[in-house]
Amino acid sequence: MNCVQYKTAADFDALFNQLAQKSEGRNPESYLERWQGLWQRLAQEPPEPSLLSGMAQAGAMSKADLSAGLRVILTGLSCGRPDFSGIKAPCRRRVAIVAAGNIPGVAVAPAVAQAAAGCPVVVKLSRSEPYFLPWLLEKWQESYAEPAGIVAHPWPADSPATEALLSSAETILAFGNDFTVWDIRDTYRRKQVFGFGQKFSIAWAGSSEPSPEQLRALAHDVALFRQNGCLSVQVVFVHGGKQETLDFARQFAPVLDDVARQFALPGAGLQSRQIQDELDLLGVHWARECRPHASCVIMPEKFQHEFMRGGCVVQVVPGQNIADAIAQIGSYWPSVQGVSLVWPEAGCREQQELWNQQGVGYVRCAGQMQAPPLDWANGGIELPRAVCAG
Amino acid sequence: MPQRAVLKEKILNFIDASPAFSLSPGTEHEQEFHHLALEVFAYQFENNEAYQRLCRLRNATPETVQRWQDIPAVTTTSFKSVPLFCHPLENAGFVFYTSGTTRTQPGEHYFYDLDLYKKGSLKSFAAACLDDRQRLPMLIIGPSAEFFPHSSLGRMFSWCMREYGEDGSAILFTPRGVDVEFACDWLEEYAGAGKALIILATSLALADLVTALEETGARIPLPAGSRILDTGGSKGRHLTIPRAELLQRTASVFALPETMIFNEYGMTEMSSQYYQTSILSGQLGADPAVHLSSPWLRSLACDPDTLELLPEGSKGILRHFDLLNLDSVAMLQTEDLGQVQGHSLILHGRLPGAEPRGCSLLSESLLSYRQ
Numbered sequence: 001m002n003c004v005q006y007k008t009a010a011d012f013d014a015l016f017n018q019l020a021q022k023s024e025g026r027n028p029e030s031y032l033e034r035w036q037g038l039w040q041r042l043a044q045e046p047p048e049p050s051l052l053s054g055m056a057q058a059g060a061m062s063k064a065d066l067s068a069g070l071r072v073i074l075t076g077l078s079c080g081r082p083d084f085s086g087i088k089a090p091c092r093r094r095v096a097i098v099a100a101g102n103i104p105g106v107a108v109a110p111a112v113a114q115a116a117a118g119c120p121v122v123v124k125l126s127r128s129e130p131y132f133l134p135w136l137l138e139k140w141q142e143s144y145a146e147p148a149g150i151v152a153h154p155w156p157a158d159s160p161a162t163e164a165l166l167s168s169a170e171t172i173l174a175f176g177n178d179f180t181v182w183d184i185r186d187t188y189r190r191k192q193v194f195g196f197g198q199k200f201s202i203a204w205a206g207s208s209e210p211s212p213e214q215l216r217a218l219a220h221d222v223a224l225f226r227q228n229g230c231l232s233v234q235v236v237f238v239h240g241g242k243q244e245t246l247d248f249a250r251q252f253a254p255v256l257d258d259v260a261r262q263f264a265l266p267g268a269g270l271q272s273r274q275i276q277d278e279l280d281l282l283g284v285h286w287a288r289e290c291r292p293h294a295s296c297v298i299m300p301e302k303f304q305h306e307f308m309r310g311g312c313v314v315q316v317v318p319g320q321n322i323a324d325a326i327a328q329i330g331s332y333w334p335s336v337q338g339v340s341l342v343w344p345e346a347g348c349r350e351q352q353e354l355w356n357q358q359g360v361g362y363v364r365c366a367g368q369m370q371a372p373p374l375d376w377a378n379g380g381i382e383l384p385r386a387v388c389a390g
Numbered sequence: 391m392p393q394r395a396v397l398k399e400k401i402l403n404f405i406d407a408s409p410a411f412s413l414s415p416g417t418e419h420e421q422e423f424h425h426l427a428l429e430v431f432a433y434q435f436e437n438n439e440a441y442q443r444l445c446r447l448r449n450a451t452p453e454t455v456q457r458w459q460d461i462p463a464v465t466t467t468s469f470k471s472v473p474l475f476c477h478p479l480e481n482a483g484f485v486f487y488t489s490g491t492t493r494t495q496p497g498e499h500y501f502y503d504l505d506l507y508k509k510g511s512l513k514s515f516a517a518a519c520l521d522d523r524q525r526l527p528m529l530i531i532g533p534s535a536e537f538f539p540h541s542s543l544g545r546m547f548s549w550c551m552r553e554y555g556e557d558g559s560a561i562l563f564t565p566r567g568v569d570v571e572f573a574c575d576w577l578e579e580y581a582g583a584g585k586a587l588i589i590l591a592t593s594l595a596l597a598d599l600v601t602a603l604e605e606t607g608a609r610i611p612l613p614a615g616s617r618i619l620d621t622g623g624s625k626g627r628h629l630t631i632p633r634a635e636l637l638q639r640t641a642s643v644f645a646l647p648e649t650m651i652f653n654e655y656g657m658t659e660m661s662s663q664y665y666q667t668s669i670l671s672g673q674l675g676a677d678p679a680v681h682l683s684s685p686w687l688r689s690l691a692c693d694p695d696t697l698e699l700l701p702e703g704s705k706g707i708l709r710h711f712d713l714l715n716l717d718s719v720a721m722l723q724t725e726d727l728g729q730v731q732g733h734s735l736i737l738h739g740r741l742p743g744a745e746p747r748g749c750s751l752l753s754e755s756l757l758s759y760r761q
Contacts, residue, residue, distance in 0.1 A: 283440070
């Protein structure tokens with residue numbers, strides 16, 4: 001499809017109409033079943049080299065990182081089914097998605113969920129991740145006769161086509177930094193806009209003696225996609241006092257570095273140096289385990305928002321209990337997206353419920369953070385019901 | 391005489407006594423640079439508390455550092471989190487901010503005064519961009535001190551205009567962007583008069599102007615001898631056109647040889663600049679692809695992972711020592727990739743993934759173009 005031809009709102013009106021027509025009679029369940037079958041199959045195959053090359057170049061991530069990450073994402077998407085209850089008739093709302101490019105495929109689940117509900121969906125991809133969704137759409141086309149009902153293209157942010165697309169849409173799902181989301185809300189205030197802004201994730205570690213498997217799983221939660229995702233763990237709260245925390249951090253640092261090194265691009269060591277420089281310049285003498293190549297574990301006494309930097313820099317801090325961790329996060333609490341649990345299996349369910357009670361819907365055992373299921377209510381927004389019901 | 395004043399005087403004399411550009415440091419200048427660099431380090435170590443802390447932790451003091459290459463560097467990102475200034479902050483005469491990035495706050499580069507910055511940048515600019523001309527009609531389509539008081543590039547552009555711009559020179563760039571209509575009128579007027587002129591631009595502003603002209607089908611052939619200087623300043627926006635394409639389109643719209651489109655490489659954290667111009671390559675016999683620095687700016691390439699110094703000519707991340715950064719920190723560790731040979735630099739862009747990113751930070755802002 002030549003997306004360059006779409007320039008004006010009228011062009012996008014026509015595109016949405018065309019997609020809507022092709023979605024006539026779509027059965028949401030069988031549509032999702034096909035997608036999930038496809039994802040399951042793709043998760044078991046080695047990623048295509050051309051896809052990896054393009055993504056690595058555009059997104060400044062290593063092929064090893066992407067290769068591991070795509071498998072995790074596809075596995076996650078293969079699970080879960082969005083809830084269609086309350087959507088009485090096929091939903092025909094014209095949905096535009098503004099995708100972020102910090103990690104691959106942020107638009108995949110919302111696009112598919114909306115398309116399943118019958119919505120025509122057009123995705124403006126980020127220039128740093130213009131490959132994954134179009135590749136999936138290609139795979140869909142190769143596998144099934146039914147149209148996917150989704151068009152995706154990396155129109156530049158400053159292209160008139162982007163404005164035309166958003167003007168033509170009835171619903172906008174905006175992924176991006178808070179500023180971008182605010183800007184879209186403000187500009188299109190008469191439309192239905194759902195914003196998915198900046199968030200971060202934390203880990204809750206219950207034992208000062210975690211198993212090697214748990215440490216490795218947690219390291220994946222930190223290091224996958226070079227800690228760029230909102231589900232990437234930026235800070236680990238260790239249930240206990242200072243000594244338990246230091247013990248945990250010192251066990252975790254070499255494991256994290258090993259995983260981070262596998263995923264690192266050349267130059268990853270500079271970020272480790274940057275954080276060390278800043279701490280030294282500030283005269284902050286926190287314990288730290290900064291490795292020259294890929295990662296840095298810092299151990300302040302309390303959570304420090306300004307030292308959440310990505311690039312495999314992670315804070316490990318003591319938390320007396322969940323309430324204490326939340327208190328430390330303070331005004332940044334609404335930005336917490338998910339919790340990775342490093343907890344003995346027996347108490348895992350209970351901890352999950354405790355975090356759920358605090359309003360965190362996404363709580364996973366360590367190692368599963370980057371695999372949200374298709375029905376994940378990102379930001380508490382249940383798609384497609386939020387768009388289509390009522 | 392206070393220590394700073396003595397050092398400043400020495401550096402000013404060094405600027406006066408040095409050629410604006412050369413391919414490699416001559417023995418005499420090399421020695422002088424070396425002495426000055428160690429003196430600047432000693433001064434910054436003594437007066438910049440934060441920097442001293444970092445140096446001590448790296449076991450580097452004026453007593454132990456014997457070569458300018460071993461002076462500890464600070465990463466340029468540190469300017470975003472720590473005031474790196476050799477005086478109490480209330481004595482800062484000027485502060486320049488790094489342009490918008492995805493980080494939560496811009497970097498701040500403090501100056502006690504701008505004498506060194508002005509002297510160095512004017513001498514480099516004139517030698518790199520003006521050849522034997524005293525003044526040229528000058529059009530600025532980039533930041534200026536008038537509209538962007540906290541832009542270091544803007545300050546330099548304004549100095550250049552005052553010093554080397556003919557009467558009638560104009561600034562046609564505001565926070566709203568390029569004033570395309572007036573810029574075209576201005577260019578047509580001077581082109582019509584057959585007078586060689588110079589445009590100082592950020593790459594983005596130049597791209598905006600060229601695109602606007604292309605959309606109307608207009609071409610403004612500039613008189614022979616005209617030149618354009620562009621620099622990477624983007625004010626937070628991303629240039630999506632590859633440089634080779636921008637050069638080709640600019641050359642076509644203005645009927646200029648590509649060799650008359652010059653480039654400057656600099657950064658807010660630094661007070662000196664590199665230039666890539668056909669004037670310099672012609673005069674010095676340098677490879678036209680290289681950028682050249684003035685003798686008061688020296689660079690090194692480092693291993694991107696270990697940050698160890700690499701042999702001359704190797705590709706690595708760039709570390710610059712800028713004598714003119716007297717009031718802050720002279721040795722800067724950047725995220726830019728390049729190869730250094732003497733005063734020559736071949737730029738290879740930025741380290742992939744260098745920009746620290748949080749969740750969803752890579753989504754382009756939709757606001758920038760509406761402003």
